[in-house]
Amino acid sequence: MRLNGARAICQSLVEEGVSTIFGLPGGAIMPLYDVLPEFPRLKHILVRHEQCAGHMADGYARAAAATRRPQEQRTVGVCFGTSGPGATNLVTGICNAHMDSVPLVAITANVPNSMIGTDAFQEADITGITIPITKQNYFVRNGKDLPRVIREAFHLARTGRPGPVHVDVPKDVLLTEHEWTGYPSTVDLPGYQPTLEPNMRQVKEAARLIERAQRPVIIAGQGVLLSGAWDELRSFAEKTRIPVMTTLLGISGFPENHPLSLGFLGMHGWVHCNYAVHNSDLVISIGMRMDDRACGKFAGFAPQAKIVHVDIDPAEIGKNVRVDVPIVGDVARVLGKLEPEVDPAALQNHEAWLEQIRGWREQYPPKCYPSDTAELYQPQVIQAIDRATRGEAIIVADVGQHQMFAAQHYQYTAPYTYITSGGLGTMGYSLPAAIGAQMARPDKQVWCVVGDGCFQMTLQELAVIAVHRVPVKIALLNNEYLGMVRQQQQVQYRGNIVEVDLAGGPDYIKLAQAYGVPAWRVSEASQLDDTVGAAMAYPGPAIIEFRVARTEDVYPWVLGGTSLGEVLPDTPYEGARERALASAGPSPRDGSDR
């Protein structure tokens, strides 16, 4: 059987189990789109901007990872783009996946081989551009290599520490026929051997530290989710009675209604988490990369603690923070080996430590409001969504204040229910990622939590939502500001508020109507529950514009360059908890007030 390059790519994608592709055609990639209808298993979603093809594939891959699979069978997000601007538009999507370790394969076409290097129309050296933002990339000059390259691309994207792989194919390669000799069943990559099994000597050493620790904490990163290690983590924490906090991307890797759950740490994480790390004598970092947003000032990180760092990527160990016991391996396998090594009889009693953390938690409670405030505040919106969805929705948050409020005020209990752009901090991520997440998980309700600044960066994808009737619920938190930047200008730039005012933006209700999506506007707390309920009851996409207080700030706050122990609690709202409890009555849920 002879196949041209375009059919060889499609056949390879079918072999890899791909079912959904996000993309947008253009000149160079037209041969690929020409044959796409011959492959009915490959459903293509036509985006309105290639950046969003990347984010949709990203959200798709993350949401699909809520089901634990062997790494060879991980779902990979797939996106297409044409040469030149189509490919450069994909760059942000690829980079976002790179920073957050998302398995992604991006396929672009380039100008024909004969035109490469001539500055031809819509030519860009895209593989040159994507080198630093991909796990690997390929420029396929000969169609004979295509099946091998696609096989390697998927293998690299989904195994070890996942990441994006970019494949660029000149147009003539898409058209040239070669003999199809079957899809390769193996890969030959001698330079790529990820370490999955931990070194037992290190595991034993970690077990001894755990047994001796008086004030231990676990910090769980996205590695727990990527590895599907939520059961192992829970079992390990319960056996050792060590409290668990997560990083921003680690949220939902440990059920937040669990008695040992502390919530999340870092720049806008809880005071009690940051204090716990700062005062601990043993930090067990699991599947995280010691990012500056999570750890604060590196030199001041956990000054009294020994540090056990578990990660699949050896380059993350010791990169930012000193490490006492490094363990390289897949999180699930490491925890599977570590748990039996810890002798329960040798463990210290941590109850006093847990009590101390509980004390901090009560001293610095989350921001709460009575239900009759004159203005609407962002946490109230998130709490209303939490009430309405009983914590069971997938929350796809964009970047900024609402991202942090969504992390703080929703109680996440199931894997990959909080999806956000953590590493790159890509404004505009949430709407396309929510579309991708919804397509991967049609069984779940997906909420896109987005600010007005972010929404205006990718709102053209409302067309995809409208055309495919993607039942995403969009919570647009409109404060007519680039709120996080305004907050930082207020506090760190002497209140010099410059170029962050978004007032005069579009009428979002009319905008939604233009796309044929029903929309509501809420500006009072008393309307919250009814409107959220109405949007949820509507069997399709819906937008609620929440007109929230313009100048609300996110706290707690670890200012850049300070350590976690210097976290600024929410001083303006001290006493808020008492007021809230008095007016709101008992919590309808399990009573664990974070």
Added chain:
Amino acid sequence: MSKHTLVATVEEGPATLNRVLSLFRQRSFAIESLSIGRTNETGIMRLTMVVDGARSAVEQVTKQLYKVVEVRKVSDLTDDARVERELALIKVSCKAAPQRAEVMQIADIYRARIVDVASGSLMIEVTGPTVKVDSLLDLFRPYGVKELVRTGVVAMSRGQAGSRSEKADRLKLVG
């Protein structure tokens, strides 16, 4: 900060060198010298890099190099018994006969070779460790160095690379 000699064996490919250099550039890591060439194994190239950095930074860049799929092995030879060589071509100006004689004499002491003679200059080829090339250059400077090219260091561990017992045997032989 200290000098490190890193050796990487990499798969030949159009983007391999680009990927490696991209890592160094991204981390503002200064490369003092870099040489690349084929090895006894088909499709495998060997890179020798001399970099200046703190040990932890060199360790980090080594780990990052390992993440490049085409990179097979990276070794820091700094603490190993090793042979390091570079080759330099030096064009020294010598206007008068006595100067020419002096330059030839110095070259001879350094076991360097005269590879070209012109009316106002001599071209000298020297091979050796960086310090030897540097010191020869220092001696030539008063005469006027008109042109200079250096290949950068290539390095190899003494004895057979790899296993510890072999290393121990070699040390015994040498010692």
